[in-house]
Amino acid sequence: MSDVERIFEEHRGLLFAVAYRMLGTAADAEDVVQDAWLRWAASDRSGVADPKGYLVRITTNLAVDRLRTAQGRRESYVGPWLPEPMPTAPDASEHAELAESVSxxxxxxxxxxxxxxxxxxxxxxxxxxxxxxxxxxxxxxxxxxxxxxxxxxxxxxxxxPRFPADPATKEAAVDRFLAAALGGDINALLEVLAPDVALWTDGGGRVRAALRVIHGADKVARLLLKVAVQPFAGVDPGEWRLRMVRLNGEPGVVIDGPDGPLMAMTGALDGDGRVAEIHMVGNPDKLRSVAEGRGLPL
Incomplete structure (x- = not known):
């Protein structure tokens, strides 16, 4: 490996981390990092005293340009646009500030x-x-x-979110939420949802999803209970497999079908440990990192 390649590889994780936080999808972040490599390889590096700063500068400007273009597409997106969920290592919570920045x-x-x-x-x-x-x-x-x-x-x-919770509290909240939703008990579900809970569902026009953010515990609970008993992406609930995973530094849930992930869910809690936000991503284009188990560098 040449010095040019070695220096770039040394900072690749940081560059991806910056690009992903800027753009919200792994594919866009990867494209930006690849473009940064091409510029780095073709540049006159003789006067570069700080390769890390130089590479971050290239990556940031490429990401800004791409984000400006992407914002137009996102305005015409079918339904709410959510970032692409990405798996993170179990020890992500040890880096609390970095983990929160990518939630x-x-x-x-x-x-x-x-x-x-x-x-x-x-x-x-x-x-x-x-x-x-x-x-x-x-x-x-x-x-x-x-x-x-x-x-x-x-x-x-x-x-x-104003009430960051420790990992154990978050995992317990996820357990209560799943038990209530899958148990079909609306009263139990209402107990774990904050009164002003917001539900984001991103299907991207590819799978069934609400076309706007749903607000309020009663509306969210009824929609979740309805979703839990209906086929999703052509897969009957009897064929679903649920697994607890860590997504974007937070406890999350992935629903798998026979051919791979159908949906990824994360949430945020309020000061009473109730679920204040729910993010459900079903757009298959945004489930590739989950399917591949590709980890997100913090």
Whole structure:
């Protein structure tokens, strides 16, 4: 392996981690990392004193450009758009801040930022790059980047889940939720759902899903109980297999059919340990990482 390849491979995990948080899908992140490699390999590296910073700068700008294009497609997406769920290692909870930054709930919030705000937030708040380096990477003045960062942070803090729970609490909540949903008891389900719970279902027009976010415990409970007894993607509930997995740093559930994953689910809790957000991804294009068991580097 040449020095050019070795240096790039040394930072590949970081570059993917940045690109995924920027774009929300593994395929887009992989494309950006590949483009970054092509630019790195073709560039004049003689004056590069900090390869890591240089590679992050390339990756961030490529991701910003791709996100601008992607936002137009997402506006015409069939139903709610959710990020692609990705498996994470069991010890992800040991890196609490990094795990939270890649949770489905957080990525949903990051979708509401502008591409530049998202870039500044990811580089500063997640990876700890100083504003001066971010300004150089984005070709902006440091004061303007600080403004973007302040605006992004306030926006995220106003919308992010406010009650982070420890892994044991989250796993217990998932167990209670599944028992209630699969047991068909609406009263038991209402006990585990927050009154203002929000349910996101992403089918991408490929499989059955709600065309808008569903709010309120009663509406969400009735929809979940209906889903639990109907075939999904042509597979009868009797053929489903449920498994607990760690997705995006959080306890989650995957429903498998005979030919692979049918759906991946994650959630967020409120201060009372009730489920406040549910994210259900059934679009098969977004289940490839789950099917392959591809781990997400934090």
């Amino acid at each position: 489905m709930a957080m990525l949903v919030v990051l979708e509401t930022l502008s591409p530049l705000e998202r870039a500044v937030f990811v580089l500063k708040e997640v990876f700890g790059f100083p504003y001066a380096e971010i300004a150089e990477a984005l070709g902006r003045s440091e004061p303007s980047v600080r403004q973007l960062g302040t605006r992004a942070r306030k926006h995220v803090e106003a919308r992010r």
